Amino acid sequence: MSSAQIEIQLIACLVAIACAIPGTFLVLRKMAMISDAISHSILPGLVIGFFITEDLNSPWLILLAAVTGVITVIMVEFIQKTGLVKEDTAIGLVFPALFSIGVILIAKNANDVHLDVDAVLLGELAFAPFDRLSVNGVDLGAKSIWIIGTIVVITLTLLITFFKELKVSTFDKQLAATLGFSPLVIHYGLMSIASVTTVGAFDAVGAILVVALMIAPAAMAYLLTNDLKKMLIIAILAGIASALIGYWVAHYLDASIAGSMTTVLGFLFLLVYLFAPSKGLISVLYRQKRQQVEVYLLTFMLHLQNHSEESERHINHLGEHINWGKMQSKTVVDLALKNNMIVIDNNIISLTEKGQGFTQKAIDYITTNSTVAIEEMKDDFFLFRG
Amino acid sequence: METKYAITVDDLTVAYNYKPVLWDIDLAIPEGVLMAIVGPNGAGKSTLIKSILGIIKPIAGSVKIFGKPYKKQFKEVAYVPQKGSVDWDFPTTALDVVMMGTYGSLGWIKRPGQKEKKAALEALEKVGMLSFKSRQISQLSGGQQQRIFLARALVQNASIYLMDEPFQGVDATTEKAIINILKELRKAGKTLIVVHHDLQTVPEYFDWVTFLNVKKIATGPVKDIFNDGNLTKTYGINYKVSVQE
Ligand SMILES: Nc1ncnc2c1ncn2[C@@H]1O[C@H](COP(=O)(O)OP(=O)(O)O)[C@@H](O)[C@H]1O
Numbered sequence: 001m002s003s004a005q006i007e008i009q010l011i012a013c014l015v016a017i018a019c020a021i022p023g024t025f026l027v028l029r030k031m032a033m034i035s036d037a038i039s040h041s042i043l044p045g046l047v048i049g050f051f052i053t054e055d056l057n058s059p060w061l062i063l064l065a066a067v068t069g070v071i072t073v074i075m076v077e078f079i080q081k082t083g084l085v086k087e088d089t090a091i092g093l094v095f096p097a098l099f100s101i102g103v104i105l106i107a108k109n110a111n112d113v114h115l116d117v118d119a120v121l122l123g124e125l126a127f128a129p130f131d132r133l134s135v136n137g138v139d140l141g142a143k144s145i146w147i148i149g150t151i152v153v154i155t156l157t158l159l160i161t162f163f164k165e166l167k168v169s170t171f172d173k174q175l176a177a178t179l180g181f182s183p184l185v186i187h188y189g190l191m192s193i194a195s196v197t198t199v200g201a202f203d204a205v206g207a208i209l210v211v212a213l214m215i216a217p218a219a220m221a222y223l224l225t226n227d228l229k230k231m232l233i234i235a236i237l238a239g240i241a242s243a244l245i246g247y248w249v250a251h252y253l254d255a256s257i258a259g260s261m262t263t264v265l266g267f268l269f270l271l272v273y274l275f276a277p278s279k280g281l282i283s284v285l286y287r288q289k290r291q292q293v294e295v296y297l298l299t300f301m302l303h304l305q306n307h308s309e310e311s312e313r314h315i316n317h318l319g320e321h322i323n324w325g326k327m328q329s330k331t332v333v334d335l336a337l338k339n340n341m342i343v344i345d346n347n348i349i350s351l352t353e354k355g356q357g358f359t360q361k362a363i364d365y366i367t368t369n370s371t372v373a374i375e376e377m378k379d380d381f382f383l384f385r386g
Numbered sequence: 387m388e389t390k391y392a393i394t395v396d397d398l399t400v401a402y403n404y405k406p407v408l409w410d411i412d413l414a415i416p417e418g419v420l421m422a423i424v425g426p427n428g429a430g431k432s433t434l435i436k437s438i439l440g441i442i443k444p445i446a447g448s449v450k451i452f453g454k455p456y457k458k459q460f461k462e463v464a465y466v467p468q469k470g471s472v473d474w475d476f477p478t479t480a481l482d483v484v485m486m487g488t489y490g491s492l493g494w495i496k497r498p499g500q501k502e503k504k505a506a507l508e509a510l511e512k513v514g515m516l517s518f519k520s521r522q523i524s525q526l527s528g529g530q531q532q533r534i535f536l537a538r539a540l541v542q543n544a545s546i547y548l549m550d551e552p553f554q555g556v557d558a559t560t561e562k563a564i565i566n567i568l569k570e571l572r573k574a575g576k577t578l579i580v581v582h583h584d585l586q587t588v589p590e591y592f593d594w595v596t597f598l599n600v601k602k603i604a605t606g607p608v609k610d611i612f613n614d615g616n617l618t619k620t621y622g623i624n625y626k627v628s629v630q631e
């Protein structure tokens with residue numbers, strides 16, 4: 001690997017970390033769309049900032065552009081508060097307007113601004129290593145590494161310092177307010193970080209990858225864990241993994257780096273969406289299937305409990321009587337046998353003691369809706385976990 | 387001796403989009419009562435609680451907690467919200483939710499430690515939910531979720547408890563368990579204000595009551611003012627409850 005390659009991957013990983021942290025909270029606050037709005041509407045801020053500072057990498061330019069991001073949020077909330085349109089409509093109104101102002105500003109001053117709309121959307125990660133930071137003639141590495149590295153350090157510090165406040169205000173805004181943590185302060189703090197991150201990452205990776213890196217890793221992590229800390233860690237790791245895989249895919253296909261990273265993010269999300277252990281689609285479908293079988297099992301056992309006469313309990317009568325097909329009867333009988341709920345003697349089925357106990361508990365649960373009776377059964381059966 | 391008031395509400399008017407939903411409310415709630423707020427749907431009961439908590443800004447009037455504004459007294463007040471005001475799919479466990487109750491006394495930045503965890507576990511035990519401490523909150527039944535919220539309020543160790551329909555959607559066992567805890571809290575000198583719907587149980591559960599329907603209809607001891615006259619004024623129809631003697 002050349003040093004430029006290493007630098008590109010390092011920048012991509014830093015961007016992934018910087019995006020995953022605010023992204024996790026945006027996803028939990030159901031505000032994913034706002035990252036899209038911010039990433040587009042900071043464009044006029046960038047252009048105006050450039051007129052003032054005349055330096056695309058100036059920290060002042062980053063702050064100025066980030067302010068545009070926060071203004072976007074304020075405008076969206078203002079429009080929404082009038083009650084005339086919903087939040088997504090307000091977002092859809094604000095950011096195209098601001099973005100197009102940015103595009104017009106660039107077009108009008110094309111000769112002065114070293115920005116073009118393609119670069120804004122897709123970034124120029126491949127060129128990032130050419131822009132060096134040097135102090136007194138000593139080369140300190142790519143500028144982007146320093147800019148994004150600083151943002152990562154600030155974001156991590158704020159996250160660790162205000163983790164408790166972020167958690168409570170995201171989970172329960174009203175509680176946060178009554179406990180003396182102003183949800184407004186935390187809200188705008190988070191929006192500022194999201195804006196700064198977007199602006200800082202924007203130059204290197206472009207608006208679309210910023211949005212993808214904020215939302216997709218957090219969405220994956222959401223499906224993989226029930227713990228906020230783990231969710232943050234998984235989101236960061238998923239972002240880093242996508243960035244690295246995406247880089248090498250682009251390398252071998254000779255394709256756009258940002259484009260293939262975004263594609264990898266989408267692909268990884270699809271995998272998680274399908275195969276996540278408890279919240280994934282397949283696992284959910286499997287659980288529904290199991291629950292259905294268990295309802296049949298219960299019906300079957302209630303039938304056995306209600307009828308002492310042998311004719312009602314003959315294995316062949318099952319199909320005719322409860323009106324079940326062969327497959328269904330077999331599945332249910334096998335499940336009951338496997339769990340030692342029934343015994344079959346001479347083709348006559350009887351409940352075992354365990355089977356009777358189970359049935360009784362299930363009846364108690366259904367009639368009283370009290371969960372005490374079935375607490376211990378929850379690990380074996382899906383049915384009672386709803 | 388002069389009565390000490392936990393909460394005093396003066397000339398409170400609250401409006402959403404310029405439509406008043408609470409009109410000129412005066413209320414003085416003595417310390418140490420277990421008070422029900424009753425009134426029909428949309429009467430402004432939740433709004434009153436939220437105004438006391440400073441979540442909603444009134445267009446007129448003021449609220450004082452032990453004589454001072456809420457901002458200065460938030461550590462004295464615990465709130466149990468109406469069910470459904472939080473994101474149940476949030477990645478967090480029952481224990482974690484209860485721990486959040488300790489955040490207020492910790493203040494900004496300081497993180498919860500062993501002491502806070504112990505308090506949270508004790509509160510879970512008290513509401514009979516200790517064995518559920520690691521459950522993700524969406525995997526709890528409605529009654530169990532309500533108990534978790536109660537436990538969260540308990541760890542706040544406040545002087546005033548505001549509860550918005552804590553009995554909504556809970557079974558009889560849970561209702562009994564909750565009311566016993568509330569009565570215990572009152573014995574310990576706490577003030578409890580509960581939005582309540584089941585008029586039949588008001589005399590059994592509470593010693594103080596406020597009738598509310600946009601305006602305050604009446605407030606006082608249950609034995610003095612809980613009668614058909616006030617109920618009729620509040621609910622608008624000719625109301626009769628058989629109050630057990
Ligand atoms: N956020 C809101 N925006 C507009 N109107 C509201 C809002 N919340 C409540 N209201 C209205 O205020 C009135 C009182 O509501 P609320 O305090 O929730 O009543 P209660 O809790 O007694 O059922 C109702 O008419 C309700 O429709």
Ligand SMILES: [Mg+2]
Nearest residue numbers: 431432468550
């Ligand atoms: Mg209400």
